[in-house]
Amino acid sequence: MISIKNITKKFTNITALDNISLEINEKELFGLLGPNGAGKSTLMNLLVGYINADEGEILIDGEKISIENLDIRRKIGLVPQTLALYDDLSAQDNLEIFGSFFNIKKNTLKNVVADKLNMVQLYDRKKDKVKTFSGGMKRRLNLAASLLHDPQIILCDEPTVGVDPQSRNAIFEYLIKLNEQGKTIIYTTHYMEEAERLCSRIAIIDFGKIITTGVLETLLGELHYSQTILINKNHLTEKKTGLFQTFGEIINEQDKYELKPTNKLKLSDFFASMEENGINYESIEIKKPSLEALFLHLTGRRLRD
Amino acid sequence: MKTILKLIKKDYILFWHDKPAVGLTFLVPIVLIYIFGSIFSGGGSPQGIRLAFINSSNATVAKKIETALDTSSTFQLIKTYTNDQGKKVTFDTNSVKDFIRRGNASAALVIPADAFTDTSTSLRLKFYYDPKNNIEMQMIQGLLTQTIMTEIPSVFISSMQRKAEGYLGMEKGSNFNKQIASVISKYYKVDTAEILHGMQFAYTDSVDSDTSRKAGNFFSNILQMDKKQLVGANVTSPDATRSVGGWAVMFLLFTLTGTSTSLFDESKSGVILRILSSPISRVQILWSKYLYNISLGCIQLFVLFFLGYLLFNINIFSNFLNLVLMIIAASAASTAFGMLLAAFCKTAAQANGLGTFLVLTMSAVGGAWFPTFILPPFIQVISKLTIVYWAVEGFLKVLWNGYGFIDILPYLGALIGIAAVVNLVSLWKFKRGTIL
Ligand SMILES: Nc1ncnc2c1ncn2[C@@H]1O[C@H](COP(=O)(O)OP(=O)(O)O)[C@@H](O)[C@H]1O
Numbered sequence: 241m242i243s244i245k246n247i248t249k250k251f252t253n254i255t256a257l258d259n260i261s262l263e264i265n266e267k268e269l270f271g272l273l274g275p276n277g278a279g280k281s282t283l284m285n286l287l288v289g290y291i292n293a294d295e296g297e298i299l300i301d302g303e304k305i306s307i308e309n310l311d312i313r314r315k316i317g318l319v320p321q322t323l324a325l326y327d328d329l330s331a332q333d334n335l336e337i338f339g340s341f342f343n344i345k346k347n348t349l350k351n352v353v354a355d356k357l358n359m360v361q362l363y364d365r366k367k368d369k370v371k372t373f374s375g376g377m378k379r380r381l382n383l384a385a386s387l388l389h390d391p392q393i394i395l396c397d398e399p400t401v402g403v404d405p406q407s408r409n410a411i412f413e414y415l416i417k418l419n420e421q422g423k424t425i426i427y428t429t430h431y432m433e434e435a436e437r438l439c440s441r442i443a444i445i446d447f448g449k450i451i452t453t454g455v456l457e458t459l460l461g462e463l464h465y466s467q468t469i470l471i472n473k474n475h476l477t478e479k480k481t482g483l484f485q486t487f488g489e490i491i492n493e494q495d496k497y498e499l500k501p502t503n504k505l506k507l508s509d510f511f512a513s514m515e516e517n518g519i520n521y522e523s524i525e526i527k528k529p530s531l532e533a534l535f536l537h538l539t540g541r542r543l544r545d
Numbered sequence: 546m547k548t549i550l551k552l553i554k555k556d557y558i559l560f561w562h563d564k565p566a567v568g569l570t571f572l573v574p575i576v577l578i579y580i581f582g583s584i585f586s587g588g589g590s591p592q593g594i595r596l597a598f599i600n601s602s603n604a605t606v607a608k609k610i611e612t613a614l615d616t617s618s619t620f621q622l623i624k625t626y627t628n629d630q631g632k633k634v635t636f637d638t639n640s641v642k643d644f645i646r647r648g649n650a651s652a653a654l655v656i657p658a659d660a661f662t663d664t665s666t667s668l669r670l671k672f673y674y675d676p677k678n679n680i681e682m683q684m685i686q687g688l689l690t691q692t693i694m695t696e697i698p699s700v701f702i703s704s705m706q707r708k709a710e711g712y713l714g715m716e717k718g719s720n721f722n723k724q725i726a727s728v729i730s731k732y733y734k735v736d737t738a739e740i741l742h743g744m745q746f747a748y749t750d751s752v753d754s755d756t757s758r759k760a761g762n763f764f765s766n767i768l769q770m771d772k773k774q775l776v777g778a779n780v781t782s783p784d785a786t787r788s789v790g791g792w793a794v795m796f797l798l799f800t801l802t803g804t805s806t807s808l809f810d811e812s813k814s815g816v817i818l819r820i821l822s823s824p825i826s827r828v829q830i831l832w833s834k835y836l837y838n839i840s841l842g843c844i845q846l847f848v849l850f851f852l853g854y855l856l857f858n859i860n861i862f863s864n865f866l867n868l869v870l871m872i873i874a875a876s877a878a879s880t881a882f883g884m885l886l887a888a889f890c891k892t893a894a895q896a897n898g899l900g901t902f903l904v905l906t907m908s909a910v911g912g913a914w915f916p917t918f919i920l921p922p923f924i925q926v927i928s929k930l931t932i933v934y935w936a937v938e939g940f941l942k943v944l945w946n947g948y949g950f951i952d953i954l955p956y957l958g959a960l961i962g963i964a965a966v967v968n969l970v971s972l973w974k975f976k977r978g979t980i981l
């Protein structure tokens with residue numbers, strides 16, 4: 241239902257999007273994963289008709305999106321990456337103003353605003369100025385402000401930046417619920433954990449190009465291994481990196497090592513070796529390979545350099 | 546101490562990177578000092594003041610005064626006007642009064658046919674004026690009296706000679722001349738008034754006009770200025786009425802600079818993106834900004850004028866409809882100015898810095914603080930390019946002269962014209978900019 245066809249968008253000296261094509265299905269929770277500057281926001285801006293593409297076209301239900309097509313925007317709710325709120329106004333005033341742009345009738349609007357404030361758990365704070373809110377509260381309000389016209393498609397541009405874990409979880413829950421209600425959601429992020437947790441299908445974008453796209457499991461199947469081993473860092477494991485390397489390649493994460501095992505690794509051998517070296521099972525976790533590994537595999541670079 | 550030096554250095558680095566702050570610290574004062582300086586340099590004497598002029602007298606003194614005024618750089622004599630048929634016509638008393646009433650010049654000097662005859666003991670001149678600006682009027686009168694008075698003694702002396710010859714016969718007359726000559730040589734060393742007093746000229750006492758005579762002052766007796774205020778004589782509160790327009794326009798410009806640059810805040814916060822992702826177009830946003838600013842400007846101006854009415858009894862209601870038209874035109878032009886700043890600057894800080902600088906400069910140059918005539922001629926040319934100038938003059942025409950619609954059309958036209966041109970430029974710039 242959303243077809244992005246051969247989109248190219250150039251800024252003065254940068255090709256932000258380079259011949260991108262994507263199909264996003266109805267009621268899908270689609271993830272767009274890429275590092276900073278990959279072109280995610282540019283694509284979101286194109287999807288909402290904020291800017292026009294240099295080449296290619298985007299169709300929603302067969303209708304072309306452009307700066308000039310105002311009506312189609314009623315179908316779309318963009319959650320901008322930068323907080324798009326009036327700091328000096330209350331939460332309620334903000335929502336009422338943004339709602340009024342969609343010609344929602346006054347009485348209906350009051351109810352809708354209350355409804356959305358409830359949804360993002362800010363109803364108690366509706367009279368407070370936005371500038372008194374925490375980062376997480378602002379992000380939740382930023383989301384609510386994009387849902388007032390009950391859009392069929394929700395575009396979330398990194399909606400969890402600068403957010404505490406609780407608010408992040410809350411936002412995930414709202415989105416999953418909305419998706420269950422039948423909304424199509426495109427979720428951009430540079431956090432692989434988020435894409436992993438939320439999205440059934442993803443596209444990985446880098447330097448304005450789609451590197452790969454597909455169902456998560458299929459993509460991970462492209463890797464030569466089917467599971468990764470996570471080892472928590474502690475005084476013991478930190479001395480044993482040499483040992484781990486005999487089982488595969490090690491990615492040094494902040495608080496753990498990610499071990500991409502070689503093809504012939506047997507987990508039983510691995511655990512036996514760990515036991516021998518006094519490393520208890522609690523520091524070890526078996527997972528399916530992460531997007532981080534996939535990105536590394538596809539581009540030869542870490543997702544977050 | 547080292548720590549404090551480091552902190553100071555940090556503040557200087559931050560200051561230097563805040564270009565608007567640097568500009569406001571140095572550029573604004575420099576420009577304003579220059580403008581004020583050019584007013585008071587050159588002995589404070591302005592150049593080319595427009596003075597309507599009629600000389601109907603054959604007297605030598607009349608001719609001398611005309612020549613003196615013609616050659617002085619202080620005054621620019623206007624002796625003709627363009628009549629309804631588009632022809633240039635020499636002034637007569639009625640047309641010169643009209644000329645002043647229409648605001649084409651602030652003052653007219655008329656030397657009537659009987660200004661100075663053989664039997665005159667004093668010089669009688671007529672002076673018509675429009676004190677739309679107090680400083681200007683005092684200056685014109687001062688400078689005019691000064692110019693005339695420099696010419697008078699020689700003329701009077703030669704006329705006295707002639708009279709003396711008539712009374713005394715040639716021989717005694719030439720004796721008299723010698724005495725006069727000796728006096729003249731003295732005259733250059735000693736104060737004029739004293740000498741003239743010494744010669745007992747002070748017998749002239751026949752004053753019969755409503756002049757500004759100072760009893761006992763010889764000069765006031767010798768020069769009879771018949772003054773008539775043609776404009777604004779009925780204005781209830783002249784000083785406030787004259788100055789309200791200028792100040793109001795300055796604050797209007799400050800307000801609209803601020804509100805126009807709100808586009809930057811909205812753009813930076815992403816609100817513009819949010820608004821544009823609803824069924825709203827850029828053109829509609831721009832229109833709304835224009836109309837919001839214009840209406841806010843109208844409200845602000847109206848409140849200021851109304852306060853003028855309450856506090857200073859400025860009569861805003863006698864010519865209310867035209868005042869409203871001027872308010873709208875001034876708001877439209879000032880809004881255009883604010884939007885131009887928004888279109889050409891990259892940040893709100895830049896726009897506000899540049900805005901403050903331009904508003905202060907325009908106010909100084911455009912006549913919000915003091916009349917433009919005291920500025921050097923080339924700056925007066927710049928004055929006419931500013932919104933402040935046309936607004937100040939327009940408000941004066943409405944409140945001071947009580948002009949009707951036709952007569953304020955040039956001012957409305959200039960303001961709307963400026964607004965239109967400026968808007969086209971900023972629209973062009975908005976289309977290629979990134980703010981929207
Ligand atoms: N308005 C713009 N003008 C110039 N360059 C831009 C503009 N918007 C984005 N870019 C550039 O395009 C590239 C992609 O940016 P963006 O879409 O914001 O990336 P992401 O959202 O994935 O971090 C970046 O290099 C960015 O600097």
Ligand SMILES: [Mg+2]
Pocket residue numbers: 277280281282321397398
């Ligand atoms: Mg982005």
